[in-house]
Amino acid sequence: MTKSAADVSVRPPRKRRSTYTLAPLVLIAANVVLFALFFVWPAVIGLVYSFTNYTGVGAFQFIGLDNYHNLFGDSTFYDALTRTLLYAVLFVPLNFALSLLAANLVVSKNAKGASVARVIFFIPWLLSPIVVGVLWRWLFGENFGLVNYVIEKFGGSAVPWQSNADLSLIVVVFAASWAWTGFSMLLFIAAIKNVPVSYYEAASLDGAGPWRQFISITLPSIAPTSFIVILLNTINAMKEYPVFVSLNNGGPGTSNNLLVQYIYQTGFQRGQIGYASAASFVLMLILMAVAIIQLIVNRRVENR
Amino acid sequence: MTTTDMPRKVDAGSGRAVSKKRPRGASSGGLRRAVPATTLLWVLACLYGLPVLWFVLSSLKPASDLFSYPLTFIPHNPTLSGYTAAWRSANFSQYFINTALVCVITTILTVGVSCCTGYALAKYDNKWLKAFFICILATTMLPSEVMLAPEFLVVRNLGLYNSFAGIILPAVLTATGCFMFRQFFITVPDELVEAARIDGARELSIFLRIMVPLSRPIMLTLAILSFQWRWNDYIWPLLMLNDPNKFTVQIGIQSIVGAQNINWSVLLGASVISMIPLIVIFLVFQRYVMGADINAGLKD
Numbered sequence: 001m002t003k004s005a006a007d008v009s010v011r012p013p014r015k016r017r018s019t020y021t022l023a024p025l026v027l028i029a030a031n032v033v034l035f036a037l038f039f040v041w042p043a044v045i046g047l048v049y050s051f052t053n054y055t056g057v058g059a060f061q062f063i064g065l066d067n068y069h070n071l072f073g074d075s076t077f078y079d080a081l082t083r084t085l086l087y088a089v090l091f092v093p094l095n096f097a098l099s100l101l102a103a104n105l106v107v108s109k110n111a112k113g114a115s116v117a118r119v120i121f122f123i124p125w126l127l128s129p130i131v132v133g134v135l136w137r138w139l140f141g142e143n144f145g146l147v148n149y150v151i152e153k154f155g156g157s158a159v160p161w162q163s164n165a166d167l168s169l170i171v172v173v174f175a176a177s178w179a180w181t182g183f184s185m186l187l188f189i190a191a192i193k194n195v196p197v198s199y200y201e202a203a204s205l206d207g208a209g210p211w212r213q214f215i216s217i218t219l220p221s222i223a224p225t226s227f228i229v230i231l232l233n234t235i236n237a238m239k240e241y242p243v244f245v246s247l248n249n250g251g252p253g254t255s256n257n258l259l260v261q262y263i264y265q266t267g268f269q270r271g272q273i274g275y276a277s278a279a280s281f282v283l284m285l286i287l288m289a290v291a292i293i294q295l296i297v298n299r300r301v302e303n304r
Numbered sequence: 305m306t307t308t309d310m311p312r313k314v315d316a317g318s319g320r321a322v323s324k325k326r327p328r329g330a331s332s333g334g335l336r337r338a339v340p341a342t343t344l345l346w347v348l349a350c351l352y353g354l355p356v357l358w359f360v361l362s363s364l365k366p367a368s369d370l371f372s373y374p375l376t377f378i379p380h381n382p383t384l385s386g387y388t389a390a391w392r393s394a395n396f397s398q399y400f401i402n403t404a405l406v407c408v409i410t411t412i413l414t415v416g417v418s419c420c421t422g423y424a425l426a427k428y429d430n431k432w433l434k435a436f437f438i439c440i441l442a443t444t445m446l447p448s449e450v451m452l453a454p455e456f457l458v459v460r461n462l463g464l465y466n467s468f469a470g471i472i473l474p475a476v477l478t479a480t481g482c483f484m485f486r487q488f489f490i491t492v493p494d495e496l497v498e499a500a501r502i503d504g505a506r507e508l509s510i511f512l513r514i515m516v517p518l519s520r521p522i523m524l525t526l527a528i529l530s531f532q533w534r535w536n537d538y539i540w541p542l543l544m545l546n547d548p549n550k551f552t553v554q555i556g557i558q559s560i561v562g563a564q565n566i567n568w569s570v571l572l573g574a575s576v577i578s579m580i581p582l583i584v585i586f587l588v589f590q591r592y593v594m595g596a597d598i599n600a601g602l603k604d
Contacts, residue, residue, distance in 0.1 A: 020428055024430060024433055027424035028420065028424045030417045030476075031418075031440070037458070038459075039477070041458050043451065045454045045458065056453075105344060105348065110341040110342070113346070115594075116349075118594060119587075122586070123356060123583065124352060126582040126586055127356075128536030130558050131579060135575070136355070146358055178352065186594070239449040245538075245558065246557070246558055246561045260450070263450075273457070276453045277454060280450050280454075287450070
């Protein structure tokens with residue numbers, strides 16, 4: 001008798017959490033509906049349309065893998081794809097380094113006026129990508145911008161920030177890194193503040209300097225946050241569009257047209273919904289690959 | 305409670321700085337460290353602040369002075385003409401109201417829905433909940449920018465084309481929001497829920513009466529984030545809205561940039577006006593964003 005009573009009292013704690021179905025179901029209901037409507041449904045019809053020649057209205061025919069086949073023979077698509085990857089490769093590390101630096105400086109008690117500086121770092125994030133583009137266009141205008149004015153003042157010659165495709169991309173990289181620092185910095189600040197103070201106390205008793213403490217304590221402790229920052233920034237970079245549109249409109253010419261702009265133009269300006277859906281799926285596969293690689297790397301780092 | 309845990313809640317840095325100084329003893333050591341750190345901080349802060357300052361100061365110049373050399377940092381005869389011209393041009397005031405309406409509604413919905421989902425994901429472990437969590441994470445892989453065409457067709461088929469609902473509803477589900485609440489509720493000790501259950505509280509009232517009040521800081525943080533996202537949205541409203549009376553601020557600004565000859569005076573004015581609401585909200589609720597030490601005070 002006592003034995004079975006013990007069994008009863010032992011078992012429930014293990015099973016208890018899974019016995020609730022109604023409450024969690026009610027709690028997630030709204031998001032499940034939204035997920036089905038605005039995620040599953042578009043994903044499914046997008047996949048279906050990517051095998052058709054649908055133009056948004058009227059009838060359509062299944063054309064098999066033709067869209068994908070054409071896509072890989074489309075040099076415009078390749079240009080957009082490589083440009084997007086290049087942009088991501090430049091933007092993600094720059095933003096990571098800047099926001100980690102900013103976060104460490106702001107948290108450090110050695111730096112005076114950190115609370116004001118923190119607000120200054122954060123304000124660019126409040127600006128919309130469109131306004132960020134306008135702002136940097138104003139700053140880096142070839143004939144009227146402040147940057148070229150200062151360069152000429154110091155005896156240099158005007159830099160073709162707008163008419164050189166690569167410099168134009170660099171300006172966007174600066175602009176986006178500048179604008180996104182505030183948010184990544186915030187994530188880093190929260191992570192750094194959660195590192196137990198006793199670690200640093202022990203390290204400084206052992207004579208570790210600030211750099212050593214940063215490498216050996218801060219960096220490993222904030223690894224999960226670093227992972228999230230890199231992931232979010234990669235996704236943001238892959239879907240970047242508004243900053244380009246207002247900064248250089250994908251120019252000069254079409255040299256800085258990124259993938260989303262390509263999808264937008266084929267889908268909505270030329271009405272090739274099927275073809276644009278195929279391009280979307282390629283972009284999605286890239287994002288998934290990025291996420292999976294980062295998950296594996298993250299797991300390996302955490303297990304070490 | 306050890307002394308090392310105490311300062312963390314109030315101010316993470318202070319305990320650390322004190323402990324750093326203690327072995328060295330001298331206050332000159334603190335000064336030697338303060339100078340490079342402070343210098344670096346302020347050089348970086350200038351790099352971030354000056355572009356905005358230059359932009360705002362430029363917007364105060366009259367149109368004729370914008371391109372007159374030598375460029376001056378401080379406007380000689382400051383004027384608000386750029387702002388008034390921007391406010392009167394097209395429907396800018398209407399755009400402003402539209403955007404505010406969309407932002408407020410979306411933000412309220414996002415916070416409510418994310419809080420519920422985050423709590424369920426953190427405190428119950430059914431198999432299908434784990435599956436749904438992966439589904440939500442998957443939405444970050446497939447942002448609406450990536451599925452522009454099919455998502456447009458879905459919203460059109462739902463009859464939401466050219467309506468505010470067409471912008472609001474697809475934006476309510478955010479992985480970031482669910483994730484933030486999940487992370488927060490994981491740090492709330494399970495014992496709290498268990499104790500309430502033993503006292504006979506029902507599941508949903510545990511959530512509403514204990515967990516929701518606890519999560520208030522996260523709510524404000526997400527509200528500010530969400531408001532910022534929606535205020536700054538560009539591509540989706542551009543696709544969804546056809547009627548110029550329903551345009552949002554960002555579309556209005558981009559239409560000035562897209563013109564053959566950019567009217568910089570109006571553009572600067574319009575851009576600065578569009579920045580004001582977010583900066584005001586941020587400065588008012590600053591501590592909820594900046595102090596967003598997401599795990600504060602709830603670890604045992």
